[in-house]
Amino acid sequence: MKTLFIILSCFISSFCLSQQKEEFRLVKNYYNQHRSMLSKEFKKKFDAESNTTKKTEIKGDFLFFMKKMDSIENTALIGALLRVRNLEDLQTLKKVKENVSEKSLNPQKAADYPGGLNSLRQEVVDLLYVDGVYSKEKTIKTDVAFIVEKDGSISNVHAQGDNFTFNRQAEIALYSLAEKFSPATFNGDPTSYRFKLPLTLTMDEK
Known part of the structure; x- marks a missing residue:
């Protein structure tokens, strides 16, 4: 069994790039x-089968096909992640380097996910495809940083940890969040905000 423990913390940044979340939505749909x-x-x-043994076989086939579907979808999501990363990198190259503004350093209201941090934590847990994480270590960690844009969308999701597959699945999970954030504000105006999301995955194989 694989258990995911998440601790949330946040810090601020002045970066602002648009999110390409549509890529992930289309794949999932x-x-x-x-x-x-x-x-x-x-x-x-x-329902049409009356034999108990054959019913069990049908159920087993169904579970097998669903697991294969999860794996195929994950491959498509990895492709979406690469496309989004390339688009964001191109946007970064085109963007003129700006100084960190006072409102980005000290927002009066932090960005918030609908339902609060517990809802964010639970959705990340639900979206994380743990079968796509490969590790010989029992416990692996990553730090996921992302920008909450002025419109509440997210961009520039980057996970930094020793396990590449865990980093990748964490990034996909963040890009796949269903809801937008309430953006951070300074003097009533929305401003960009950076969250840092430390993740620890404990893998107990039975």
């Missing part, structure tokens, strides 16, 4: 539609 179709077909087959 596509594979969710296929899951729905597969579920309906397996349910028809399961």
